[in-house]
Amino acid sequence: MALSIVRDLCTACGDCEPVCPTQSITPFKGVYKIEADTCTECEEEFDVPQCLDVCMEDDCIVTA
Ligand code: SF4
Ligand code: SF4
Secondary structure, rough: OOOOOOOOOOOOOOOOHHHOOOOOOEEEOOOEEEEOOOOOOOOOOOOOOOOHHHOOOOOOEEEE
């Protein structure tokens, strides 16, 4: 399972990139994207997905 970033809602603030424990978030075409192959939904490390927790934009990060 993985989360994904809705590119039309992402403001490219970059806040999610450093909090990802699997380094799955990278700049992509002016916004950010989540690498589905490595995103774990933070299940091993945290109670909640860290990118979702930090992102200020409603509905920007969703279940892929
Ligand atoms: S859910 Fe966790 S592992 Fe997946 S992109 Fe967000 S911070 Fe990274
Ligand atoms: S925190 Fe949200 S708005 Fe900011 S770069 Fe990440 S996905 Fe985009």
